[in-house]
Amino acid sequence: MAAIPKRIEKETQKLSSEPPPGVTAVPDKDNYRYFHINMSGPDGTPYEAGVYVLELFLPEGYPMEPPKVRFLTKIYHPNIDKLGRICLDVLKDKWSPALQIRTVLLSIQ
Numbered sequence: 760m761a762a763i764p765k766r767i768e769k770e771t772q773k774l775s776s777e778p779p780p781g782v783t784a785v786p787d788k789d790n791y792r793y794f795h796i797n798m799s800g801p802d803g804t805p806y807e808a809g810v811y812v813l814e815l816f817l818p819e820g821y822p823m824e825p826p827k828v829r830f831l832t833k834i835y836h837p838n839i840d841k842l843g844r845i846c847l848d849v850l851k852d853k854w855s856p857a858l859q860i861r862t863v864l865l866s867i868q
Contacts, residue, residue, distance in 0.1 A: 763791050766822060770860050782864050784815065792817040794860070796828075801868055806834075813843075813867070815860065825854035826863055 763771075771791070774784045781799035796813035800806030811832040818824045828850060830843035838846045849858060849866050 767791060767817060774860060779861055779865050779868070781868060784860065784864065792821075796864065798864070798868055806836075809834075815863075817860075822856040822858075825850045825858075826860060828863065828867065 771786050774794075778784065781801075783797045785795045787793040787795065794815040794817075796815055798811045798813060800809040800811065809832075811830060811834060813828055813830050813832075816827040818827065828845055830839055830845070832843075834843075840846070845867060847866060849855075849863060
């Protein structure tokens with residue numbers, strides 16, 4: 760297996776040691792670029808009682824390219840299509856290499 764890029768290694772360690780509130784992100788044991796995400800719905804919203812499962816993938820071009828994230832749990836939301844794909848500016852044209860996995864997950868939540 761290829762060496763893990765330092766940036767991904769640091770972000771993975773930080774997600775483990777300082778997870779965003781209501782979010783767990785576990786790297787796949789066979790692919791360090793793939794994460795299993797569990798996310799609690801934000802308080803004060805119709806989603807607050809739910810726990811949602813997502814997948815996050817870091818493409819080869821990361822951090823110059825945004826991560827690919829989608830909901831695996833079926834959810835009704837105007838910014839999420841029936842396949843779980845998320846319409847969010849930081850995952851598209853507003854992506855910046857300064858952003859991290861943590862900030863993406865907080866933006867989704």
